[in-house]
Amino acid sequence: MDNSTVVFFVPVIAFVLDYLLGDPLWFPHPVRFLGKMIESYEAWARSTKLSPKIMGGVAVLGFAIIIWGVVKLLVSIPFIGVLIALYLAYSGLALGCLLKDCHKVAKLLDDGNFENARAELAKLVSRDISELDENEMRKVLAETASENLNDAFVAPFFFLVVTGPAGMWVYKTVSTMDSMWGYKTEEYRDFGFFAAKTDDVLAFIPARITAMIMMGAGRILGLNWRAAWDNVLKDAAKTESPNAGWPMSSAAWLLGATMGGKAVYFGEAKEKPVLGPEGELWSSLKIKRLLRLICFSGLICAVLLYIYFSIVWML
Template sequence: MDNSTIVFFVPVIAFVLDYFLGDPKGLPHPVRFLGKALEIYENWVKSTSLSPKIMGAVGVIGFAIVIWGVLKLLVSIPYLGILIALYLAYSGLALGCLLKDCRKVAGLLDSGKFEEAREGLAHLVSRDVSTLDDSEMRKVLAETASENLNDAFVAPFFFLVVTGPAGMWVYKAVSTMDSMWGYKNEEYKDFGYFAAKADDVLAFIPARITAMMMMAAGRIMKLNWRDAWDNLLKDASKTESPNAGWPMSCAAWLLGASMGGRAVYFGEEKEKPVLGPEGEVWSDLRIKRLLGLLGFTGVLCAILLYIYFSLVWIA
């Protein structure tokens, strides 16, 4: 299968399947196999006396090379390769799943089913949500929804149209390593160092594309795009991550509600920088508008990235 087939057909079909169906159900998801392989590698490194920092870097580079080589080989198989490429692309996108999960939690909050909403939210975030009230849960939901628009959809789709399914899954592998190993605690600060840095590098351009597309979508939807434009650069630079602040601060200013503040991770309290207008809370209406914004941004981003890189390939 040549590159033109991947560029012109696979991304479009994968996007439509993901947006309307969400994650493929009843089929083996590549990220499960990836997670298991990373767990085996981590446990092996821990059982040796090798340098965690060096072996963390070896793991990132090694998995990237193997994934690239194996997937390039698989998608090159005549006829069958097209189906493999399509499944890899479809399973690597998560916009539909993100919106579905966030809408479910939002609906539970709107219905006053706070404990069920708390349980659903706990599956979406790594922080402790056990003591949050309904207003705080909405804020956390807004934070994770806006941040994950890039991680779950824009960045994977970007690499899909630029490099094909193989490059997309190299990005997904690095992102998964960062999720599993990229903690700044005693256990992972060395082992996960390279994974966290690699994820920062790979997500750098997509995060900024996400914010710009969100800004464009917000203007079309007549949200507070002037406030977002005036404050995006200032607020985006506040976060520890060089990328997370871009979609989060853009969403906060577009919807006119704040993000950040006190959070508890693994028993440790952390004061996160405040993004957006201080003191403004996330109401149910703002959450509904945010999820509408994220869905529209995803569609807009997919269309523009697809058209741009298709034209690049043609040229």
């Protein structure tokens, strides 16, 4: 088997490894290293007293160019380049980790272990959940699980099959910047402006692919796909983000439960738009069905994008 044939199988091997292994704590994950680099840049950029918006833009462009070049160089190394490509492809996906973390929170809620559930859920979201009751925690879990199907899996896998590991890690870099800087607080409103906008652009197509695949998977699983089909476009337009509303509203209508409402970020209350049928709670059964939907949607996405990759490869 020659080198090009091995590269052909990198996306599917990466998907299997991600699903089976997730992100073990001992694993030297590139995002952790990337996060430290971004933190160091921010400290230096703020010390320069230059325009925060300009320095944030320089970071997005500079990091994207550097990451693209470094990854391209690494994967081109004879013999070990394929192993590096596989490592980067696997570590850039997070469906397995998402499902594992969400199942853990769901089980703690089912067992009535609300304080531990709250502690685990807090690791997955940026909002304040200290005052949430059981039903509200289930809703937050549903929101973050559905939104992250795109952010943690569909979008990076999309860029992996379309552009290779280099493009995937440019996306992951921008996404990491957005998760660290993309807040409309006084501290980050300007500094994170370009990171947030670039992330919106890069995730635009994957978010819509995610919603369509979720509806298709929902139909196969016997969920309310007609309600989703009739309402997703309307509900997705309600959200502040041009992308988050697509997978979230798909999940809300497919499972027949409400997302949105009051949320607290950094001590500030915010009223988020209501997605899905109003007043319907996220029961334990609906959460289980949602996680099954996310798992099945991820599998369908991987198959369809890999078919696309295979066709392009053969042209």
